Amino acid sequence: MNWNTHTIALGGTRYPYFYGHECMGRIIDSIAGYDADRFIVVTDDNVLALHGESLLPRLGEHAPVQVLSLPAGDGMKALPNLAAHLEQAIASGATRRSVVIAFGGGVPGNLAGVVAALLFRGVRLVHIPTTTVAAMDSVISLKQAINSGSGKNHIGTYHTPEAVYLDVALLRTLEGKQLRSGLCEATKNCLAIRPQSISDLRRVLADGDLASPSTLLWLLEESLEAKISVTERDRYEQKAGLILEYGHTVGHAVEICDQRLRGAEGISHGEAVMFGMLAAARISAAVGGLTQDDVSMHDELAYALGAPVTVPDGLSIADVVNAVRLDNKRGYLPVSAGEAAMVVLDELGKPMGSRDLPLVPVPMDLVEETVAGLRVDRHGLSLQH
Amino acid sequence: MNWNTHTIALGGTRYPYFYGHECMGRIIDSIAGYDADRFIVVTDDNVLALHGESLLPRLGEHAPVQVLSLPAGDGMKALPNLAAHLEQAIASGATRRSVVIAFGGGVPGNLAGVVAALLFRGVRLVHIPTTTVAAMDSVISLKQAINSGSGKNHIGTYHTPEAVYLDVALLRTLEGKQLRSGLCEATKNCLAIRPQSISDLRRVLADGDLASPSTLLWLLEESLEAKISVTERDRYEQKAGLILEYGHTVGHAVEICDQRLRGAEGISHGEAVMFGMLAAARISAAVGGLTQDDVSMHDELAYALGAPVTVPDGLSIADVVNAVRLDNKRGYLPVSAGEAAMVVLDELGKPMGSRDLPLVPVPMDLVEETVAGLRVDRHGLSLQH
Numbered sequence: 001m002n003w004n005t006h007t008i009a010l011g012g013t014r015y016p017y018f019y020g021h022e023c024m025g026r027i028i029d030s031i032a033g034y035d036a037d038r039f040i041v042v043t044d045d046n047v048l049a050l051h052g053e054s055l056l057p058r059l060g061e062h063a064p065v066q067v068l069s070l071p072a073g074d075g076m077k078a079l080p081n082l083a084a085h086l087e088q089a090i091a092s093g094a095t096r097r098s099v100v101i102a103f104g105g106g107v108p109g110n111l112a113g114v115v116a117a118l119l120f121r122g123v124r125l126v127h128i129p130t131t132t133v134a135a136m137d138s139v140i141s142l143k144q145a146i147n148s149g150s151g152k153n154h155i156g157t158y159h160t161p162e163a164v165y166l167d168v169a170l171l172r173t174l175e176g177k178q179l180r181s182g183l184c185e186a187t188k189n190c191l192a193i194r195p196q197s198i199s200d201l202r203r204v205l206a207d208g209d210l211a212s213p214s215t216l217l218w219l220l221e222e223s224l225e226a227k228i229s230v231t232e233r234d235r236y237e238q239k240a241g242l243i244l245e246y247g248h249t250v251g252h253a254v255e256i257c258d259q260r261l262r263g264a265e266g267i268s269h270g271e272a273v274m275f276g277m278l279a280a281a282r283i284s285a286a287v288g289g290l291t292q293d294d295v296s297m298h299d300e301l302a303y304a305l306g307a308p309v310t311v312p313d314g315l316s317i318a319d320v321v322n323a324v325r326l327d328n329k330r331g332y333l334p335v336s337a338g339e340a341a342m343v344v345l346d347e348l349g350k351p352m353g354s355r356d357l358p359l360v361p362v363p364m365d366l367v368e369e370t371v372a373g374l375r376v377d378r379h380g381l382s383l384q385h
Numbered sequence: 386m387n388w389n390t391h392t393i394a395l396g397g398t399r400y401p402y403f404y405g406h407e408c409m410g411r412i413i414d415s416i417a418g419y420d421a422d423r424f425i426v427v428t429d430d431n432v433l434a435l436h437g438e439s440l441l442p443r444l445g446e447h448a449p450v451q452v453l454s455l456p457a458g459d460g461m462k463a464l465p466n467l468a469a470h471l472e473q474a475i476a477s478g479a480t481r482r483s484v485v486i487a488f489g490g491g492v493p494g495n496l497a498g499v500v501a502a503l504l505f506r507g508v509r510l511v512h513i514p515t516t517t518v519a520a521m522d523s524v525i526s527l528k529q530a531i532n533s534g535s536g537k538n539h540i541g542t543y544h545t546p547e548a549v550y551l552d553v554a555l556l557r558t559l560e561g562k563q564l565r566s567g568l569c570e571a572t573k574n575c576l577a578i579r580p581q582s583i584s585d586l587r588r589v590l591a592d593g594d595l596a597s598p599s600t601l602l603w604l605l606e607e608s609l610e611a612k613i614s615v616t617e618r619d620r621y622e623q624k625a626g627l628i629l630e631y632g633h634t635v636g637h638a639v640e641i642c643d644q645r646l647r648g649a650e651g652i653s654h655g656e657a658v659m660f661g662m663l664a665a666a667r668i669s670a671a672v673g674g675l676t677q678d679d680v681s682m683h684d685e686l687a688y689a690l691g692a693p694v695t696v697p698d699g700l701s702i703a704d705v706v707n708a709v710r711l712d713n714k715r716g717y718l719p720v721s722a723g724e725a726a727m728v729v730l731d732e733l734g735k736p737m738g739s740r741d742l743p744l745v746p747v748p749m750d751l752v753e754e755t756v757a758g759l760r761v762d763r764h765g766l767s768l769q770h
Contacts, residue, residue: 037716082464122542150475
């Protein structure tokens with residue numbers, strides 16, 4: 001069993017990220033050292049069924065365990081669920097010495113983060129991610145947020161986790177769709193931040209076995225490097241860290257619309273971001289940034305990842321554009337009603353705007369045209385899936 | 386028109402406190418300088434009816450104003466109201482550039498603070514207090530919290546206000562009950578922190594006109610001094626600042642039970658704290674701290690303030706004791722199930738425990754006996770009301 005540590009540094013705040021393979025026993029030993037009077041495990045029903053046995057019984061040897069689980073899907077990140085979790089935790093006897101454990105993907109992780117931030121004005125939070133997106137993206141953040149009825153991540157606060165514990169063995173049970181979701185986020189990091197890693201990414205995609213330990217380890221370390229490189233001097237992710245939102249403007253909009261229609265069965269977060277990057281790349285080219293070759297590189301990677309390359313069936317362009325209008329990057333950059341604040345690339349790895357505020361105003365008309373007219377020409381793509 | 390400024394310093398965080406008499410125009414001019422795209426005014430129906438006209442029309446000349454008002458009373462600090470306010474603000478077009486204005490007493494102030502903290506992970510918050518408790522106590526805090534179904538202030542976070550603006554003219558419309566509520570908090574500060582001010586307090590109480598500008602100004606400056614003296618080195622009010630919770634353990638318990646029974650018509654926050662201090666003083670004496678003369682001083686002040694000196698009619702001792710058990714100071718100090726963590730005085734102005742953690746464990750049996758047996762002997766009290 002190997003057991004490695006990275007230090008996540010976000011501005012002046014640091015916390016450890018422990019990872020290994022088949023290391024659940026060691027994870028539980030570490031958490032037992034927190035002297036918690038209670039563990040509040042926030043999870044979803046799928047994770048609970050798949051992995052609950054590996055965590056809960058041994059955790060329960062150290063303190064009472066309360067499991068707060070909901071049906072999987074982005075819909076769980078809603079205010080009524082937050083309220084119910086808080087009330088249940090308090091009514092059951094939670095105190096300031098209790099520890100909230102986020103067990104699952106980014107969705108239960110986000111909900112758990114807000115629960116931990118608000119309970120007695122902040123109790124300790126530990127992440128045990130079970131998806132690639134959570135392991136490689138969402139746990140590396142102080143942002144804790146849930147959705148409003150109008151859009152994603154509108155409601156939340158900042159709260160520093162105590163630590164992240166990853167057993168990559170948990171990731172091996174993921175469906176291909178979820179592994180691809182994590183690879184889509186890694187792809188985003190390569191395109192927007194670390195183009196020097198694109199050749200490794202192509203090798204991994206060509207190789208095909210996304211669940212091999214070596215691929216999972218490459219993914220993890222690549223993602224940690226990318227996130228750490230931009231977030232170290234940007235604790236609140238309000239400025240330089242916005243580069244991590246590449247593809248998220250249209251991506252979030254598609255995700256929220258698709259989620260309303262199909263619930264947990266719909267598009268994954270990573271796939272939605274990949275689709276958002278296809279739009280962002282075309283917008284980048286239209287305003288004089290990326291070249292057509294760069295756009296083709298996006299298309300090739302999206303295609304190899306099996307991500308959707310048109311707006312998912314049943315979603316109207318108008319709904320997607322409306323959701324873009326409500327995007328929560330409004331306010332970072334003053335834009336008019338006819339514009340969206342977006343991450344747009346000048347070249348691969350280099351945003352327009354400035355390093356300090358990598359957002360530019362994009363006319364909503366251009367967003368709408370781009371989303372409506374998005375077509376990927378499969379000829380000439382070197383990677384096939 | 387005079388216009389004064391104090392700087393509130395809580396740990397490393399500072400914000401200005403502006404105050405004056407009949408200075409609403411100047412307050413609105415200052416707020417207009419924030420370049421807000423929207424003002425979200427969180428208030429209650431009583432404040433809105435009494436003072437809305439003095440603020441809203443002139444504020445609306447600078448940006449759209451959204452008023453989120455609820456029936457007055459501690460019941461408004463509940464999760465469903467928080468959720469409704471957040472959803473309404475976002476659906477109406479709030480952005481990161483919007484400003485939340487807490488307009489009213491401590492209750493709408495607390496709710497507004499949580500709304501501001503959670504909206505887009507934090508927007509600007511301005512306090513315009515209209516009660517003595519809010520002006521002298523609750524606005525001098527980074528704590529933003531609402532109630533759970535089980536107890537007061539269980540749910541919240543920390544959020545720094547931009548500024549506090551007080552027009553003492555607004556306080557002159559307060560009923561005697563509310564003015565007394567503010568005086569009760571000032572009394573707490575005198576007993577627990579600044580016994581050197583007790584003679585001034587007695588003079589003010591003997592004088593009788595609680596709403597005179599000079600009394601209001603004395604109250605404000607005395608309270609600012611007391612709070613600033615303990616909070617300057619204690620940003621999160623988790624340690625030394627806990628001295629400010631003197632009287633709050635039993636006080637909060639009585640307040641929440643009374644509020645369930647009588648709603649906004651019941652006991653005021655300050656009166657509940659004064660009653661809590663009567664209990665805390667007796668407990669302090671029982672465990673070898675305060676003298677009988679000190680206890681009589683509490684009684685005399687409570688009586689002069691017209692605060693209740695027995696558990697309010699209709700409340701059972703058992704309910705009050707149960708609410709003490711759920712008090713949110715659990716966890717600051719590890720206590721057994723049969724104990725409560727309380728602020729107990731060794732002498733006036735000096736807590737037991739330590740300056741750094743002025744809490745001691747008190748047997749629940751002693752709390753119950755004290756609350757059940759509380760009697761104030763009016764003979765020998767030098768102040769009468």
